[in-house]
Amino acid sequence: MTASSAPGFADRLRAFYLRSDAAKGYALLSPVMITMVVLLAAPLVMLILYSFWTQSGLSVDTTLTTARYQEVLGKQSYHDIFWRTIGTSSLVTLVTVGLAYPMAYYVAFGVKKYKFVWLILLTIPFWTSYLLRAFSWKVILGFNGVINSGLISAGLITEPLEFLLYNQSAVVITLAHAYAAFAILPIYVSLEKIDRTLLEAAADLGDSAWARFWRITFPLSLPGVLGAAVLIFVPTTGDYVTPQLVGGPTGQMIAYSIQVLFLKINDWPLGAALAMSAMAAVGILVVLFVTAMQLAVRQIR
Amino acid sequence: MTKPIRAAKRMGDPGGLLGLFAIAYLLFLYIPVLFLPVFSFNDSIFVAFPLKGFTTKWYEQAFADDDMLRALTASLQVGAVASIVATILGLLGAKAVTRYQMPGQSLVTGTIMLPLFIPEIILGIALLILINALSIPLSLFSIAIGHIMLCTPFAMAVLTSRLDGFDKSLEEASMDLGETPWMTFWRVTFPLVLPGIVSSMLLSFIVSFDEFLLSFFLQGQQPTLPVFIWSQLRFPNKLPSVLALGAVILIVSCLLVVLAEWVRQLGTDERKVGVA
Amino acid sequence: MADNIIRIENVTKQFAGGVKAVDNANFNIERGEFFSLLGPSGCGKTTLLRMIAGFEFPTNGEIYIDGQPSALIPSYKRPTNMVFQSYAIFPHLNVFDNIAYGLRKDRLSNRELTRRVNEALEMIKLTGFGSRRGDQLSGGQRQRVALARALIKRPKVLLLDEPLGALDKKLREEMQIELRQLQREVGITFVFVTHDQEEALSMSDRIAVMGKGVVLQIAGPKDLYEAPNSVEVASFIGNINLIDATVRAINGGEATLEGPGFGQFKAPAIDGLKAGQKITAAIRPEKLSLTASRPSGTHVEGTIKASAYLGDRSHFHVHIKGRETPLSVAAQNVDRAMTTGFDPARAVYVSWDPRSLILLKS
């Protein structure tokens, strides 16, 4: 190639590629981007499409209609199970974040040596089998389970306690345990980021330890708390394993209804509409909650 | 009245009570899981106190089961494929976001991280619809596709944090000395990022190996290990061998996590040498 | 015609954010010279160097390396090598392997490779350090390894991006001398980036002064100091006193000017000067002299505002009536009498040779 010859299209393309950071970046990013578009974005769009279609026999009628949504909204049993799901997930979120906050605070402010060990200990459960952790609660809470048999052999009770398993509180306990690691890390990160001199400044201005916590530490850690809350609330609303294992008839959640529509009844459009309605409602609740929390914290002076 | 600030005590130090709480919290985290290994050695078909005596027969039973061994093999295969593919995708993606500035970058990384914020049941049915639309038969292959989607954000996160702060002049120096980008990758980037790659593969493998719901929705004839375990829960007489199997899985997962975290820390100081 | 190893033609680099880091640069670098790019931080020196190296690609223009148009040739195909500001010593390799890095693909015999690396180690006075790891070296040693690693490739041009910036003052001064000596020995063209004007002046054959992406002047150290072509260059290289003046008359090679505090004074004329024109007259502090009694030549009266004793010389700030900024005067302390008597508030005379004044168009 000499400077005088007119550059062809390929040369210009190469020059553009060499000159542009964005082009080089997107070239490297494209495999993962394409994968996620094909395996995540496209399926979600198709899920939305399905919710506007109709199942007729074994095939699907692709005329667009909102009939599935009307069906979902008109059915009282779906309302019931949705609100039970929201109630369960809210309780789980509250319990998990409430327990995780002091724990994260301790690691961030209290632990001086071996912080790394604490963090590993707190993240191991995050990576280990969720199914097995839920399963162990079934073993613990069961009619002949660890607690009942333990209490009986200790002579404290004579009949097994029936209220332990197959209800909403069993679901809440199991989920709170399963999602503990999701809460600690975001809160810990936001606490660890707080500039310690801010606390010294507040102490210098005459704030007591409690006032310092309430006026500085807590508001500054709020992004972590909200992040943790969302990271627990949203996935738990779609949980399938725990209600199946320990929920019994009164502990069922919405994922079960969706699963039945998809794998048993084979009415995918209705299942899609139910899933989309639930997602939308959960999304709205999350936005309302986060906004309300931020407004509330702004009142702290 | 202002109290004097004690210099010896660090600001925000919570004191001993919170330490007790922390210990209690760790116990809450770990004790429930410990019942699996404890009862897996109990010489009784019932999972109940008092303990009846020590036995390893549940382990023998679990590992003599051909269905279990097939499910285990399936899980290992799916995990290997998912962790390798996710790590390659994550490495390229992490390289891109740490090395170049691109318009719309946060939108792209946000999309890649999205699976962490979507209920799995939604991911499950969406993938089922996709697999159906592409007329891919439900099989280990369809499960692997789902797992790749699920593992990629983890791989990307691990590798991004490893590549963050990677001194790009090391790669430039290599090219300056006459190596092509490809050889530069093998002679400079790869050895320096290797701990991150190993850690990403291990963690992706664990995520895939433990994944139940996606496999449940996308399974064909051959279940993976978690799906197999799920199907065994219906039979009370299988409970002890499921306990044994669960205990093994938990312990192996714990070891892999600790190994992954340890490898991830490896050489994080050394990597900075080029920058200093 | 001079033998140009590098020709930079109309080279512009605009980054994605819109920053024009290099704006229409045009100059040549001669074979075998020690060429410096000098300018304040952020003026585009590194960007220009990286375009020569092949890490950045110009938005416009062409770069010829040894006659080859190279603007879009990747770095691994260019006959240039670079010493990075961070040194970029590979942390996973020892010193020997770092230096041998660029030779591995040349498929040399083991003996030849070892011989050349040992020769390089000897050149940088690190014989016996081959098995050390990068993090076991001091800053100066790492700098030498980076140098050896690049020079062993026998490049046509060696590019150095502030290679002495990370070293302490004493070591830096030693390395300046060593680098200059080395360049003479190997005879390779060096393109040296620095923001330190003393460093550039003491080491270079020629210097390009840059400001805000623009190459302002290219000249040898002496010309740059004695005959800057603009206010920017004059004030970036060393200290200088600037006098806003109006041209009153031009008489052959001599101009008569008038400026606040100075009244009428004379200076060597430059091309295209017209009566009534506004212009800046400039004079270096050491070209002004300070006396207690009225001198015979051109002078102004003032009072000392501040003084600093620096051992071999002293610096004074002299307030001139009618002028806002004080005049900066440097005096060599040639005898001990010079060091006494010029206390603050004292009335003094500042005099100069009219030929020392430089006229600068703004």
Ligand SMILES: Nc1ncnc2c1ncn2[C@@H]1O[C@H](COP(=O)(O)OP(=O)(O)O)[C@@H](O)[C@H]1O
């Ligand atoms: N990769 C880049 N993207 C955007 N702007 C850049 C980039 N590199 C350098 N710049 C900008 O270009 C200008 C010149 O930078 P540089 O060449 O590093 O200056 P110098 O080496 O003289 O200090 C600066 O304003 C800098 O911020």
Ligand SMILES: [Mg+2]
């Ligand atoms: Mg620079």
